[in-house]
Amino acid sequence: MERLKNKYILEKYVKGLLLSYVGWYFFNALYLIIRYDALNFYANYMGENDYFIIHEQLRFAFIANGILAFILSWFSWNFYFFLERRAKTKVVKRLSLGLFTAIVVTCILFFLGDYIGENMYPDGFPYFNELTQQSFIIYAIYVLTATALLNSVFQLKDILGPELFKSVLRGNYYTPKEENRIFMFMDLYNSTTIAESLGHMKYSMLIQECYRTMTDAISHNKASVYQYVGDEIVLTWLTEKGIKNNRCIRLFFDIEATLKSRSEYFMKEFGVVPEFKAGIHSGVVATSQIGVIKREVAYHGDTVNATSRLQEKCKELGVSMLVSDALAAKLDLSMKDMGTHKFRGKHHSIKVFTVDKSNVPNTTKFTAECPSIGLFAPSPKPQFNPNPIKR
Numbered sequence: 423m424e425r426l427k428n429k430y431i432l433e434k435y436v437k438g439l440l441l442s443y444v445g446w447y448f449f450n451a452l453y454l455i456i457r458y459d460a461l462n463f464y465a466n467y468m469g470e471n472d473y474f475i476i477h478e479q480l481r482f483a484f485i486a487n488g489i490l491a492f493i494l495s496w497f498s499w500n501f502y503f504f505l506e507r508r509a510k511t512k513v514v515k516r517l518s519l520g521l522f523t524a525i526v527v528t529c530i531l532f533f534l535g536d537y538i539g540e541n542m543y544p545d546g547f548p549y550f551n552e553l554t555q556q557s558f559i560i561y562a563i564y565v566l567t568a569t570a571l572l573n574s575v576f577q578l579k580d581i582l583g584p585e586l587f588k589s590v591l592r593g594n595y596y597t598p599k600e601e602n603r604i605f606m607f608m609d610l611y612n613s614t615t616i617a618e619s620l621g622h623m624k625y626s627m628l629i630q631e632c633y634r635t636m637t638d639a640i641s642h643n644k645a646s647v648y649q650y651v652g653d654e655i656v657l658t659w660l661t662e663k664g665i666k667n668n669r670c671i672r673l674f675f676d677i678e679a680t681l682k683s684r685s686e687y688f689m690k691e692f693g694v695v696p697e698f699k700a701g702i703h704s705g706v707v708a709t710s711q712i713g714v715i716k717r718e719v720a721y722h723g724d725t726v727n728a729t730s731r732l733q734e735k736c737k738e739l740g741v742s743m744l745v746s747d748a749l750a751a752k753l754d755l756s757m758k759d760m761g762t763h764k765f766r767g768k769h770h771s772i773k774v775f776t777v778d779k780s781n782v783p784n785t786t787k788f789t790a791e792c793p794s795i796g797l798f799a800p801s802p803k804p805q806f807n808p809n810p811i812k813r
Contacts, residue, residue, distance in 0.1 A: 605648070632681070
């Protein structure tokens with residue numbers, strides 16, 4: 423499937439399906455317990471034998487819940503996961519798809535309920551009663567509510583990213599918190615010329631495909647996506663995590679290698695193989711939730727501004743990557759000194775370095791071991807482009 427080209431997306435699909443199953447089992451179990459409490463109350467007015475039957479049927483209900491949760495989780499997770507593909511269709515088709523899915527799930531539940539009821543429990547489906555009764559309507563409303571809640575949680579996780587999602591759940595950033603972080607600003611090289619050549623729609627598709635291609639490299643090097651700003655992507659690590667195994671440097675070369683591995687595709691579709699330049703810096707920032715109408719987690723401080731200036735300086739110095747002296751001192755790498763420079767808006771000069779791929783140990787590990795699980799095309803032979811974009 424097109425959406426499963428990336429190893430990260432494949433892992434996300436599997437983990438999401440498992441989490442969805444756990445969520446549905448929990449919600450169904452909660453429904454069963456609430457109903458059991460109600461039946462238990464009425465059992466006080468019944469005989470002792472009736473009370474025993476209700477208690478025994480609860481055990482069956484929890485076993486049946488395993489099957490029911492699987493059906494609900496499979497349909498609901500796939501319906502959410504392929505939201506991007508559905509969004510490309512017209513409203514009428516999306517509504518029709520939603521209605522079709524609801525009908526299929528309902529029919530399956532009715533069929534299972536009737537089959538089990540007729541062949542195994544002719545006196546009534548244990549605990550659930552018959553699915554055609556009013557209790558099923560109440561349960562259907564409960565399912566819709568649970569679906570909205572689960573999908574909202576998954577949507578929030580996708581918006582914030584895995585790292586920030588966990589932090590927000592813990593309530594870490596309701597008040598500003600000081601953190602030592604590494605930032606990487608990556609910008610598409612020669613973006614103005616490319617955008618003018620492709621037009622805004624084709625250019626937007628190029629940017630979208632670039633970010634999709636980067637996914638595995640970003641995940642492999644444990645980076646968090648802070649922002650997408652046009653053709654620029656801002657990545658961040660907690661300093662301890664980013665300097666481990668030189669992740670903050672290796673990521674750039676892993677992205678570079680992955681983009682080159684798809685050069686044939688990019689040349690065919692867009693007439694250019696995208697290249698990025700990057701500025702990397704580390705320091706202390708204030709992290710907090712901001713906004714009222716729209717909330718997001720933001721990083722404030724000189725470190726963020728300085729990283730942006732480093733990225734802008736790459737073109738002037740003719741290199742694809744610049745690393746600040748503050749970060750270089752934390753890395754055990756051989757780097758080329760590019761001198762000390764003044765940057766726009768800053769009073770103090772910064773000494774900067776660049777890194778050659780050959781000086782970074784194991785930079786080929788990512789592309790050799792997991793080149794998007796082999797689903798991206800291998801590095802092709804160079805192609806002639808009759809209308810090349812000048813650089």
